[in-house]
Amino acid sequence: MTATADKAAVQTVTLTIDGQEVTVPKGTLIIRAAEELGIEIPRFCDHPALEPAGACRQCLVDVASPGPDGNLRAFPKPQASCTMTVTDGMVVHTQHTSEEADRAQKGVLELLLINHPLDCPVCDKGGECPLQNQAMSHGRPESRFVDVKRVFEKPLPLSSEILLDRERCVLCQRCTRFSKQIAGDAFIDLQNRGAMQQIGTFDENVLDFDGYSPAGPAAEDESGRAFSSYYSGNTVQICPVGALTSAAYRFRSRPFDLVSSPGISEHDSSGSAIRTDHRRGKILRRLADNDPVVNEDWITDKDRFAFTWQNLSDRLERPLVRKDGELVEASWPEAIAAAAAGLKAARDGKGVGVLPGGRVTLEDAYAYAKLARVALGTNDVDARARVASAEEQAFLGSAVAGTGLGVTFADLEKAPAVLLVGFEAEDEGGVVFLRMRKSLGKQKVFTAAPFLTRGAEKLAATLLPVAPGDEAALLGGLDGDALQAISTEGAVIVVGERLAAVPGALTAAVALAERTGARLAWIPRRAGERGAVEAGTLPGLLPGGRSVTSATAAKAVAEAWGVESLPTAEGRDVAAIVAAAAAGELDALVVGGVSLSDVTGLADAIDHAGFVVSLEVRRTRIAEQADVVLPVAPPSEKAGTFVNWEGRLRSFATAIATDAMSDHRVLDILARELGVELGTGSIGQVNAELATLGAAANGERPKAPAVKASKAPKAGAVRLASWHQLIDESALQEGEPYLAGTARATVARLSKATADSIGFAEGSVTVTAGDGDGVTVPAIVTEGMVDGVVWLPTKSPGSWVAQALGVAPGAVVTVKGGA
Known part of the structure; x- marks a missing residue:
């Protein structure tokens, strides 16, 4: 038409x-x-x-x-x-x-x-309140009410983060409608009738949400159960009065005290538009900014409340240099000189590994990639601070990098069918879940997972039961209703970063997309992952999806960078860099925003590396072990670009002006000390180079992945399934106890048959791999779960999988029932 x-x-x-x-x-x-x-x-x-x-x-x-x-x-x-x-x-x-x-x-x-309190001067909504404004513009000049107003005990905690002042509520039902219609978390609703009708919380037994125990009073208490939702903060923003407030902002400031700056969230790959409100250089709150093409009117609670991490007491303000075994403050010239001297020696020795992490901007990732190849002469650079594989790198180079805007939020929302593989939309996708839920009843959703999660249930998804590690076989043999639906025009296959741990899974996903005509979308967790792919911050990729082993690609990039040649041997990935450093096969490491708990063995690698340069916002455990620490700016104090999972550029300006420098500027200064003009001192320079390079030409990309699926383990073995829950104990959520209180309980999940096989009835289980103590957490038997699988949250309280177990999902583990 x-x-x-x-x-x-x-x-x-x-x-x-x-x-x-x-x-x-x-x-x-x-x-x-x-x-x-x-x-x-x-x-x-x-x-x-x-x-x-x-x-x-x-x-x-x-x-x-x-x-x-x-x-x-x-x-x-x-x-x-x-x-x-x-x-x-x-x-x-x-x-x-x-x-x-x-x-x-x-x-x-x-x-x-009549019953609304006249407490505008102390109300958090004062100064931006529709009721206040409309009372002045459309109301009577004087009140005729002279009796005693109705009062309630206040505030009523709906959760550790969301508080309700019931006497202010005008019963507009925005909060209840959002909870039911948008988030699918109907934890609050109208209660009672007549003059005593108010918003309240459901009894916990009504919803039967296993794995959750309210911290408050018993279920029969009038407060009911907690508001357990990843999106609850949106109800505070859309409340037209001061009835709903957040514990993090309550009584902290007033709108006329704040300076507002638009920005992009650094928490996931959706690239949600946010508004940062700050006063005297300190962020006091974040709100959702309306963006019709990405997050519309909504953001996750993580986007909204997890900003305290960048202003904690361990914030780095000056460089640190290790002298006589101790880190001491130093001037920038001294620290840069010390870092350059150590890296020069390592470059001329066994070499340097570069680990920028997946949280940096496009410009920062580009600077790390260029520093590694031009100044340090190595392709040992990998921004994937997680499980990675050569198959994934080939997939990213052939199907993701340099492809521009691919599948969009609108495409995902309008798709007649969506297949999710290695991806849990509510936990790992932020507003991806909300956009898909808009099509509830009109869209067929299939999820390949070991059990049907609560988020998948809210999407009315059909479970395709699969044990971790068997996804390739499932995709290769997909049939029935799922295959028919995915073959419909406009259908989308979504693959997550977890498939990097499953040999053959991405190969099978590409083949399935070709066989059915479905579009393929890769949705990583971290905000900087797609930008790092575009910038070539991977051991086998140059900017634009070019292969480092392609002579024409290497020549084109070398000419753009003004150097004679680039290293042509494919570098080590993150696991190999860590292993090489731990074995003494690398003399130095350059580490960006990576946590020790992100990568198995990283702590050992830091200990054994001869020289470590850390670029960090805070004095982390890696910074404590480094030889030179260079402070860099958090997202609120710099400008830059995140590339979201769609391939959409999400640029943002500096919200709070400080002296802190972006990673790309610090690396430009460091490279100059190494005798190289990196040309990444400004965003304009980086973007100009990226525009000049463009996407890879024909023949410059790595070949599409062609990896065979791994064999299933022996019968009776128990395999590990794991992914991050949206609200957990990751580094960017530190310093926010109110948000932490809304996290879902840490539980292990296993089927009844698996529970019976280990003699578990109720209580806790201990999961081990190797000689470590393992993870001991409460466990629940989950209906419909795949046998021979135990699921653990990746980084929740008491369950830090990478650090405690040292294995990736799909690995065989030992599970024992406990008390």
């Missing part, structure tokens, strides 16, 4: 509002049609992203519409403009042209204010 025909297919309606004629699509609400004319109708319950409710009655207007005889017939009383759709010939009079509508709106406001 052509664009003209498509436009003609849209049915329109013409009506008159306050004497002005407007034509809008059929089905438009009166309140939206008024907005088209710039006419403001006061409202509380109305929100463009939520279904109409007509709960507050503040948007009452006079309406007349043509009857069967064509004559206008006025409705006997004012109507809610947020629930009534327009009709052809309708005539609407708002408060601006109708005394009746104006009187009705004033009456509603007076009723709302």
